[in-house]
Amino acid sequence: MKEGPDIARIGTLIGDPARANMLTALMGGQALTATELAQAASVSLQTASSHLSKLQDGGLITQRKQGRHRYFALADAAAGSLLESIMGFAASRGHLRQRPGPKDPALRKARVCYDHLAGDYGVRILDSFIAREVIETDGENLAVTESGRQAISELGIDLEKLAPSRRPLCKSCLDWSERRSHLAGTLGKALFQHFLDNGWARRSSESRAVLFTPEGERRFLSLFPL
């Protein structure tokens, strides 16, 4: 039975708590330095360095040198998806590191999931789209409807520009705080980016939380009614 892909190698990489913490931190979507990742994982810089080179060898992360810093980020969207899958599965089996759902209310409300919005607000986007038939679903797969294309362009998103990407346009991602699906894929990313670009929301500097301005909050709730 020595056929096939080496899933044990990927498992081992993700199976160490320090590495898992680093990967979780990188799910924030931003590149982080070795020092920052060492703090995120609560290990020394030497230990972090060793972990990072293993993650890189395994193809989960990439590094970019910039001056005397080295920035580490998830290798690509596939790596992000993989971690999302595992998070969803772990959450579905009740494997949480503390109580169900994030303790911090801000994280529960809205947080970054690699490159799109998760938490209460993330789930709301998908719920609203499905209720208004912007997106249709067969249980897991998502597709934009004809009438939905119109609605999305009215939000200020150019679907034509997103289409050429090799990543799927919409994808569902199991939310571990809400235990329901939210919108991932290039559309999910574009919507999140749209809110950042307009200054309606920003990333928290300490955690994966996303903070909305009062103006952004108002817009969000009216753009995604239930």
Add this chain to the structure above:
Amino acid sequence: MKEGPDIARIGTLIGDPARANMLTALMGGQALTATELAQAASVSLQTASSHLSKLQDGGLITQRKQGRHRYFALADAAAGSLLESIMGFAASRGHLRQRPGPKDPALRKARVCYDHLAGDYGVRILDSFIAREVIETDGENLAVTESGRQAISELGIDLEKLAPSRRPLCKSCLDWSERRSHLAGTLGKALFQHFLDNGWARRSSESRAVLFTPEGERRFLSLFPL
């Protein structure tokens, strides 16, 4: 950073080579006894027993007592999907346990992937469906087209009966021998079952290979032209 799902726990479970071998064996879709799984993983029965209880605690597998045997199987389709994701990712990064693709030509040609067909033949089904517009895709998500519903019912599959399932109807699954996608989901399962039910194919007793009868081979090639 102690928020969120415990991905390290899942990673650790999958990260041990013996457990990974057991899970890979269970991807064949059939329930296996502890003794069989011990052989698959090349460990003693005691060691296997310990691994199996860990996998069960982690929610990856279930056991069913039957007389003096205990049959172990993947917990559900979600567990199968998770393993598929990881296999796909591992293969995409070139993490293979030997040379790329299965050594055994029969495995390359057709094998079981939890509950549907993989390998050359598995990829062919999806290729054929897409070429004939039975299924449409946006890169990763799959959906049956209107005209496709007709074609599928002509194959002898009742789509209405598959629809109520909570699992997605069609799903792509990265094939590690072909490095391309094949058809998973309830439709993929139903098609595979259809071939088994009609006696056109059967599972190999030793491996995950699927063996076609000459009659089954002929039918397969004509039902799924390229």
Add this chain to the structure above:
DNA sequence: TTCATACTTCGATCCTAACCGAAGCATCCA
């Protein structure tokens, strides 16, 4: 040049968990 910062490599320690022998429990068969 010199010092400081950011990170890697080396080496030694220590701890977890995989492993198996032996014994125990449960089920089936004769």
Add this chain to the structure above:
DNA sequence: TGGATGCTTCGGTTAGGATCGAAGTATGAA
């Protein structure tokens, strides 16, 4: 009832790898 099979539990050993101190390399600042 006795013995065989299938599996689990217990206990002790061992190996792999996570960890960090110390030393080494690279970049930037003074």
